[in-house]
Amino acid sequence: MAFKYRSLASLALFATLLANCRQPQASTVVSGAISAKQAQTEALWPEVKKENRPWTRWWWMGNAVDEKNIDRLLAEYAKAGIGGVEIAPIYGAKGHESRYLDFLSPQWMAMLDATVKKAGSLNMGVDMTQGTGWPFGGPQVTPEHAASRLILQKYALNGGQTLTEKLEVKDPKQKEVGVVLQAVMAYHDKGAILNLTDKVSPEGKLNWKAPAGTWEIYAAFNGKTRQMVKRAAPGGVGYTLDHLSKTATQAYLQPFTQAFNGSNHGVRAFYNDSYEVYGADWSAGFFEEFQKRRGYDLRPFLRELVSKEHTEKVARLKSDYRETMSEMLYHNFYTPWNEWAHKHKSLTKNQSHxxxxxxxxxxxxxxxxECETFGSSYFPIPGLRRDSADVRNVDPDPIMLKFASSAAHVTGKNLVSSETFTWLGEHFKTSYSQMKPEVEQVFLSGVNHVFYHGVTYSPEEVAWPGWLFYASLNMTPANSLWPQFNGFNQYITRVQSVLQAGKADNEILVYWPIHDVWSKPEGMQMMIGVHEVDEWLHPTQFYKQSKGLMEAGYSVDFVSDKMLHQSSVNNGQIMTAAAAPEHKVLVLPQSKYMAETTFERAIQLANEGATVIIEQLPTEVPGLHDLENRRQKLQQVTKSLSFTDAGNGIRQTKAGKGEILLSKDIQKALAYKNIQREALTDTGLKFTRRHIGNGKYYYLVNHTAKAIDTTIPLNVAAQSVVMLDPQSGNAGLAASSTSHEKTTVRVQMKPGEALILKATTQQTPEVIAWQYLDNAGAPSEVKGTWSLRFTQGGPELPAEQKLTQLTSWTELPDKKGESFSGTGEYTITFEVPAKKAAEYVLDLGKVNESAKVWINGQEVGYINSIPFQARVGQYLKPGKNTLKIEVANLMANRIRHMDQQKIQWRNYYEINFVNINYKPFDASVWQPMPSGLLGPVTLTPYSTSAGAVSGSLGRKGN
Known part of the structure; x- marks a missing residue:
């Protein structure tokens, strides 16, 4: 939004109105009054809503919660900048059983109501997991409705023989859960197949004599996985749900219907975690669903279904089987679950991976x-710690994350959430510097609604470190970084306020050839998950094309067969849903299998006016049913396309109002159609883009090893560009110029920094110009005697120190510093020359791990991640100045001390507590982690140049 002010007086008046609704910025407070500059700066940011703030999963251990602690903790979360909580009941802490509440009991519902009431008073939201632990399951799931698996037992008969043994499942554990015989098929060595199901007596006797030859008999049982809910809370123990059964889903929801009694009790969204239903490859109605959806009977193919042969027939059969399972999951679980939530006027939030x-x-x-990040990524940002012993051997893949955001964009949904920082590092060792690029990668993937994983509810009287979940991140009020958590949350809030504005602005739809994934002869059901990307994602041409397009500067969304069938064309733009953003082109990457109906739809879209780019014409349809007819249809469609040579390796054909291009080089085909990439990526910058009414937002991140100071081109003809710094909250008019429908903007970004550009088609009048840093002078080190005072933490506060040389707390003469986790406050006085420079940059050097800075009593703000720098010229004065730096370190050293002293702090049911490799946790063997301000602390003078109001390139300052 753009604001225009006639005078500084009106700015000051507006500032008072903004004080309670805008996010905090780096302070420019003088005598308690907001300056006109700050008021104008804040007005350039979108108004903050609770969804803009980061939310968190809130572990309720044993449901041992009470109203007093709920009130206290929610107030702390709100103060730290959290916008909402997602209640997740799990296993409990030992010794506190008397406080446990059964899930959905009247007492539990009363605590939910207390949470919603308190959260509402703090302008926070509340979601909840619709179950305990994961996946969905519980005491209401009877064996009949529990997750199922196909059990096949094989028998051999020769001609003239009868089967003497009963047809019953041999596993005694299956008999306990009511396994049911569903089919009996006989396979002759000459190829004949007989259905013998109706020849089995109620007692399990097969009344059939084998004709001449050799026969294999397959008996198919609907068995049970017997999986129980993982990490279940009291009142939530039970079998895992059969997600493929609508009857089972409706039965599962019944206790919620009773407990919620027609109201949602203030729950914004009901949540379902990632699908971790292991071995669940069947359901009672599978034969009937398969016949209805695939058009043929699965029973005669039971032998191939469990075959380990790598044949085309087996691959096609399993593709049909997996497609059926996908549709059953969609219609029998997601549809009734959505209907239930919507009937209660709540939303659904789900991890589908x-x-x-x-x-x-x-x-x-x-x-x-909702997607999730699991593990940590490598970023070449200088000084970023990534200790191999403290990371999991899993790299989050941005393209994996884009499946969730693409689904939202293509269907017109605004919010895309992420379970963020799961096992980013070892317990107690994760810093804001490590968290920042990881969450930035999430934002770049289209996510705009971050959830921490997570925060654990812990009663006030439980000794430090309180109750903790077994998997990191442990971002609780006991965390030594918590006093500066608000600074990190301000960054996320500013970014999300922009990324939730307008609509996603991605020009390319890339079709995902799901049948190539499904047509694998190995195994039964295929878990398409985060940890299996090396199998189902990375080897594919879809992945290689998508990654290449994104790295080249194109913005993409992925689209499914179903989504293409629901799409239309308007003025040459592809419309995937009523509220969805438009896309300029559809790309069909090379694939082995494509449904003839999908390819026909792609050609239809071209006839309606779309541009379709095909890497290679499809040659095969998936599945088994009516195979030859469907092959012929596909061949008829491909043969109907008459291409001419357009040069540069591109073949072209007109199709109705649109055009189809055939090219091995997708990027050349895009250039041929003048669909332009964002060339700013040539600098190494990454970006994501949002379309707003009068322009676009660009969110830029520098994850390279080099500082960038250059002009970058934007694919928009902007009259003005406002620069927004999400780290500090500063804003101003950028130096920019527009020519030939492109705008060039000067940006300055150190490794690890982000910027937001708001490029609008309107002038932005009376906005303070952004000050660029030019001509750095020689940095001067802030030297002298530092006073170091420890302000909070434990196990004991080290003694005050006078330091002439900055050093780690672990190296201080007071040995309490080695085991200390908390905050220390550094103060020093230093001189600034009488002739001040136009701007000064304070560089804290090496910080372990987060800092907050004041100069001359004025709050500069949080400096909590690399490059640990801030502009401070406005706070300095000629002569003597006072610098105060509050530094918070990690929890690691105090936990190490506790384990060395064998102080008991972890005592939980079920998994108790594990390290990053899921081994028993033991911090006693750790080396002390460097802590505090290590510096050197320097001050560098700069001359400046300013962005111009007219949009022309900037003018020089002092």
């Missing part, structure tokens, strides 16, 4: 698709 289905369709089936 890990499920045996089409991820795009399953993410799109809910109101808020």
């Amino acid at each position: 890990g499920s045996p289905g089409n991820l795009l369709d399953l993410y799109a089936a809910v109101d808020i698709p």
Whole structure:
């Protein structure tokens, strides 16, 4: 939004109105009054809503919660900048059993009501997991409705023989859960197949004599996985749900219907975690669903279904089987679950990854698709710590994250959430510097609604470190970084306020050839998950093309067969849903299998006016049913396309109002159609883009090893560009110029920094110009005697120190510093020359791990991640100045001390507590982590140049 002010007096008046509704910025407070500059700066940011702030999963251990602690903790979360909580009941802490509440009991519902009431008073929201632990399951799940698996037992008969043994499952554990015989098929060595199901007596005797020859008999049972809910809370123990059964889903929801009694009790969204239903490859109605959806009977193919042969027939059969499972999951679980939530006037929020289905369709089936980051990524940012012993051997893949955001964009949903920082590092060792680029990668993937994983509810009287979940991140009020958590949350809030504005602005739709994934002869159900990307994602041409397009500067969304069938064309733009953003082109990457109906739809879209780019014409349809007819249809469509040579390796054909291009080089085909990439990526910058009414937002991140100071081109003809710094909250008019429908903007970004550009088609009048840093002078080190005072933490506060040389707390003469986790306050006085420079940059050097800075009593703000720098010229004065730096370190050293002293601090049911490799946790063997301000602290003078109001390139300052 653009604001225009006639005078500084009106700015000051507006500032008072903004004080309670805008996010905090780096302070420019003088005598308690907001300056006109700050008021104008804040007005350039979108208004903050609770969804803009980061939310968190809130572990309720044993449901041992009470109203007093709920009130206290929610107030702390709100103060730290958290916008909402997602209640997740799990196993409990030992010794506190008397406080446990059964899930959905009247007492539990009363605590939910207390949470919603308190959260509402703090302008926070509340979601909840619709179950305990994960996946969905519990005491209401009878064996009949529990997750199922196909059990096949094989028998051999020769001609003239009868089967003497009963047809019953041999596993005694299956008999306990009511296994049911569903089919009996006989396979002759000459190829004959007989259905003998109706020849089995109620007692399990097969009344059939084998004709001449050799026969294999397959008995198919609907068995049970016997999986129980993982990490279940009191009142939540039970079998895992059969997600493929609508009857089972409706039965599962019944206790919620009773407990909620027609109201949602203030729950914004009901949540379902990642699909971790192991071995669940069947359901009672599978034969009937398969016949209805695939058009043929699965029973005669039971032998191939469990075959380990790598044949084309087996691959096609299993593709049909997996597609059926995907559709059953969509219609029998997601549809009734959505209907239940919507009837209660709540939303659904779901992690679809890990499920045996089409991820795009399953993410799109809910109101808020959610992805997750698991493990840590490598970034070449200088000084960024990534200790091999403290990371999991898993790298989050941005393209994996884009499945959730694509589903939201293509179906017109605004919010895309992420379970963020799961096992980013070892317990107690994760810093804001490590968290920042990881969450930036999430933002770049289209996510705009971050959830921490997570915060654990812990009663006030439980000794430090309080109750903790077994998996990191442990961002609780006991965390030594917590006093500066608000600074990190301000960054996320500013970014999300922009990324939730307008609509996603991605020009390319890339089709995901799901049948190539499904047509694998190995195994049964296919778990399409985060940890299996090396199998189902990375080897594919879809992945290589998508990654290449994104790295080249194109913005993409992924689209499924179902989504293409629901799309239309308007003025040459592809419309995937009523509220969805438009896309300029559809790309069909090379694939082995494509449904003839999908290819026909792609050609139809071209006839309606779309541009379709095909890497290679499809040659095969998936599945077994009516195979030859469907092959012929596909061949008829491909042969109907008459291409001419357009040069540069591109073949072209007109199709109705649109055009089809055939090219091995997708990027050359895009250039041929003048669909332009964002060339700013040539600098190494990464970006994501949002379309707003009068322009676009660009969110830029520098994850390279080099500082960038250059002009970058934007694919928009902007009259003005406002620069927004999400780290500090500063804003101003950038130096920019527009020519030939492009705008060039000067940006300055150190490694690890982000910027937001608001490029609008209107002038932005009376906005303070952005000050660029030019001509750095020689940095001067802030030297002298530092006073170091420890202000909070433990196990004991080290003694005050006078330091002439900055050093780690672990190296201080007072040995309490080695085991200390908390905050220390550094103060020093230093001189500034009488002739001040136009700007000064304070560089804290090496910080372990986060800092907050004041100069001359004025708050500069949080400096909590690399490059640990801030502009401070406005706070300095000629002569003597006072610098105060509050530094918070990690929890690691105090936990190490506790384990060395054998102080008991972890005592939980079920998994108790594990390290990053899921081994028993033991910090006693750790080396002390460097802590505090290590510096050197320097001050560098700069001359400046300013962005010009007219949009022409900037003018020189002092």
